[in-house]
Amino acid sequence: MPTGGGKSMLFIVPAFAAPGGTTIVVVPLVALRADMTRRCQELGISCVLWESRRPPDAASIMLVMPESAVSPDFQTFLNRLRWTRRLDRIMINKCHVVLNDQRDFRPQMAQLGRLVQAHTQMVWLTATLPPSMEDELCRWMKHDWAAVTIYQARTSRPNVAYRVWRPDMTGVGWGPYQWIESEAVVAFIQDHIQQAAGGKVIIYANIIGQVMAMARVLGCEAYYSKQLDKAGVLAWFMGASPVIATTSALGMGVDIPNIRSIIHIRTPRTLLDYAQESGRAGRDRQRSEAIIIQPAGWDAPAPWMEGVAPEDQERVAEYMGVVEGVGCQRVVLDEYLDRAVDGYQRRHCQDADAGEQACDGCEPD
16 A cells, blocks of 8 residues: 555554454554554554563553564563453554665564464555565565465555756765755755645755754754654654654654655665655645755765665666656656556556646656
């Protein structure tokens, strides 16, 4: 299902309708856990966080981080739920992260297959699992693919316009910070903040120094993995602040409906990352934009691309190679993430939905 497509409802609705048991939800990010807790509270659903030192009381939904989900204490807790017939199901949210070796929690995510020992229904949720990775995910999760039921919807986001802006940075310098503080780049971003008209803008950068630089010139908060007050920063952005600068630490699971623009400072590491991060935009179904700022002529891989698999670099390069009248950014995304769904395989923007926002290659409006 696409980002913003309602995957969380697959565990929220059963917990609301049949509150007698417990649904375990494995969440890979602190921001995602905080967002789920807030949503459950708004709906009046009992939701608790797993703490090994104080095993929580019964709740309809229990959120657990990957490193805790594979711990002996949590395994004991699962067994107790099974014995008392209160374990309804186990959900792995953002299950594609199991296969992502760029995450600090990869060792724990890769061990989540142990949860099969709970002998209960397991549901894996993601918007970004390419068909080419399905077999590998099953192996890591210790399941036979033939015994897995797949429910798939098109992941395309028709209300998001995909763009690449290539400013001329001649004379500005090739350093990682000078160009993003240039008058042209700052003015471009400020224009999009103003155009958001009560909505919000997320600025993504690949290194913390760039995040801090953007936060400084824009006068906004910075969010990154080592930020001490991540919850406070996120709460401020969800409230009064129209803009935030962040790394990929805020790339998944944050459900803020009125994000009008997602702006990336140079290329993302992979198309999977980009699909997730650009997927923060337009969750209220209103027109939104996903923009990559890549200075003209800076086509060589950035330093942070070192270590990224060659095939992933090639996919990013293919996406960046789309220009007006040549190629389609949606085709690049859809062929990788969907291939064909219900017999549909994309040829260009608007080929199945006249209201779809056109990309750079398809005569943008």
